[in-house]
Amino acid sequence: MEVETESMTMTMHQSPSVDPERFGVQTDAADRSGRVGGLGRYPRLLGAMLRFSLTHEMAFRANFLIKVLVEVIWLGILLIFYRTVFAQTDLVGGWNQSQYLFFVGCFFALNGLVEAFFLESCQELSDLIRTGDLDSLLLKPIDEQFLISIRRFDWGTVPNVAMGAGVMLSGLSGLDSPPNAAAVAAFVVTFICGLILSYSFLIAIASCSVWMIRNQGLLEIWWLVSNLVRHPREIYKGPWGEPLGWFLTFVAPFLLIVHVPASSMVRVLDWNLVGYTVAATVVVFLVSRRLFRWSIRHYRSAGG
Amino acid sequence: MPRSSSLESSATSDCSPTWAAPSRWTRSVAIVNKYFWVFRVTLAERLTYRVDFLLTSIFRFLPLVTTVLLWGAIYQGSGRQELGGGSEGVAFTYREMIAYLLLVQVSRTFSSMPNLATGVAREIRDGSLKRYLIQPLDLVGYHLMHRLAHKLSYMMVAVVPYAAIFWLCRDFFEGWPPPEVIVAWVVSLGLALVLGYLIELSVGLIAFWMLEITSILYIFMTINFFVSGHMLPLDLLPAGWSGLLKALPFSYLAYFPAAVFLGKVAAQELPLGLAMGLAWIVVFWVLVRLLLGRGLRRYSAYGG
Numbered sequence: 001m002e003v004e005t006e007s008m009t010m011t012m013h014q015s016p017s018v019d020p021e022r023f024g025v026q027t028d029a030a031d032r033s034g035r036v037g038g039l040g041r042y043p044r045l046l047g048a049m050l051r052f053s054l055t056h057e058m059a060f061r062a063n064f065l066i067k068v069l070v071e072v073i074w075l076g077i078l079l080i081f082y083r084t085v086f087a088q089t090d091l092v093g094g095w096n097q098s099q100y101l102f103f104v105g106c107f108f109a110l111n112g113l114v115e116a117f118f119l120e121s122c123q124e125l126s127d128l129i130r131t132g133d134l135d136s137l138l139l140k141p142i143d144e145q146f147l148i149s150i151r152r153f154d155w156g157t158v159p160n161v162a163m164g165a166g167v168m169l170s171g172l173s174g175l176d177s178p179p180n181a182a183a184v185a186a187f188v189v190t191f192i193c194g195l196i197l198s199y200s201f202l203i204a205i206a207s208c209s210v211w212m213i214r215n216q217g218l219l220e221i222w223w224l225v226s227n228l229v230r231h232p233r234e235i236y237k238g239p240w241g242e243p244l245g246w247f248l249t250f251v252a253p254f255l256l257i258v259h260v261p262a263s264s265m266v267r268v269l270d271w272n273l274v275g276y277t278v279a280a281t282v283v284v285f286l287v288s289r290r291l292f293r294w295s296i297r298h299y300r301s302a303g304g
Numbered sequence: 305m306p307r308s309s310s311l312e313s314s315a316t317s318d319c320s321p322t323w324a325a326p327s328r329w330t331r332s333v334a335i336v337n338k339y340f341w342v343f344r345v346t347l348a349e350r351l352t353y354r355v356d357f358l359l360t361s362i363f364r365f366l367p368l369v370t371t372v373l374l375w376g377a378i379y380q381g382s383g384r385q386e387l388g389g390g391s392e393g394v395a396f397t398y399r400e401m402i403a404y405l406l407l408v409q410v411s412r413t414f415s416s417m418p419n420l421a422t423g424v425a426r427e428i429r430d431g432s433l434k435r436y437l438i439q440p441l442d443l444v445g446y447h448l449m450h451r452l453a454h455k456l457s458y459m460m461v462a463v464v465p466y467a468a469i470f471w472l473c474r475d476f477f478e479g480w481p482p483p484e485v486i487v488a489w490v491v492s493l494g495l496a497l498v499l500g501y502l503i504e505l506s507v508g509l510i511a512f513w514m515l516e517i518t519s520i521l522y523i524f525m526t527i528n529f530f531v532s533g534h535m536l537p538l539d540l541l542p543a544g545w546s547g548l549l550k551a552l553p554f555s556y557l558a559y560f561p562a563a564v565f566l567g568k569v570a571a572q573e574l575p576l577g578l579a580m581g582l583a584w585i586v587v588f589w590v591l592v593r594l595l596l597g598r599g600l601r602r603y604s605a606y607g608g
Binding site for chain 1 (some may be wrong): 366367369370373374376377378380381382383384387388426522523526527529530535536539540542549
């Protein structure tokens, strides 16, 4: 385990402390050596981060198992809740029990992936700013946003993906007719869009910590966001529900994250909505990246 | 703290030649005075973070937006006026359901004890627990006063957003219940506070045997969220489960006070319900004393 950690530390420290690209220095030589430059360093670094996080997680195996157990209990509670609800009604917002089950599984898997890859890293951004440790990351010869976003990988929520997939399969098995190839393709595309959208919202919220310095509320805000996305869009009805649903689809498109992949797979395949989701994902990602870069420009190093 | 000097002087007066054994009354006043000062100092300390409280209480209510919409869709899908009520159970109309979910937030304001268990576990782990052994201070009494001050300071600030939200949602209520029900509701909130305190303290005292209780606490909190009736009225569950969960102490932390306010506890069952809550307090009081007594016997007082 020590060797693993050391090799990663070496990779981090062997790299030049100044970003050559930022200072107009060609990195061709580094590309040729395959050590520092080139796009290949991104997956290599990601792999190293994953190994490092796993090593760290396995040092506290009991803690890891408890984290997984809490997630299992939480999924169990969600399933009991919806089972109780569907004992009283056949439809919720036009979704039957199997379709809703698929939706819950989709939410659980997607949220598990976002929390595994990005939540801890984004949460740590405010600490990096407060302590001034962000300096050293900004000097690394790699995209700052990439490095900050993948610093901590939470293996504890990875089983959620498998559990969510299990619930989705269980929902699919209860459908009258299985989805066709087009629906599956639309699901895959919009599921990836959901991931990118979630990440973009997360990094945009985390970027605000540059101004707020103290960003302990990130988890609470994220919890609120996950509260918004874990119900289908059809429940947004009534005099204030409908405008809110419209706002959350077209202005701050949180409702596209889970609703579109789940709905495309088990209910209606609306290509217009799929197209809109892809376009919205691109726009939200670009806006969040601009926001991140703009906030980094306003970062004033604190600490020693 | 000028009062503390009077406490000290009463303590040092033990050595004076004109010493007369303090009367039972004087000792009682000194004890009340001592715990009153714990309460007062904590209150002043907690009020420093009033904006944080305000934001927390607003955040607590925001998820209710989707809850209101979700239950609207559930009632619409079922095409029924009331849900639940199977096999002599209690039924809820849509308005009562939303009123219940709002009232549960009030119950939880009284019964939730954030950081109590982790705080006690830290005192056991780092050895600072010894102050209760060498000072004339009881751990249970000290933390109770500490918590009461926490609660009071929180409520002094949270009353503003709470009042605003209840005013906005006034249409979900059938007006004020009769005075005797309000008295029973206030008593049940008092029971919720003391029981919530004792249950969380018992979890914290497990640290005598396990040192790190965060994981146990997570599991406890996740399960408690459902079995206390925070998520939905326990009456909607199948009759056997509903009866079992209502008899457990956890229902007194959220379900029972809300059900009392809404008149879902029949007048003849109300005294029995309150007596059961009191009985659970006695059970947990004994458990806390037992855990503390046994725990102190194996306590090693690590740290400086």
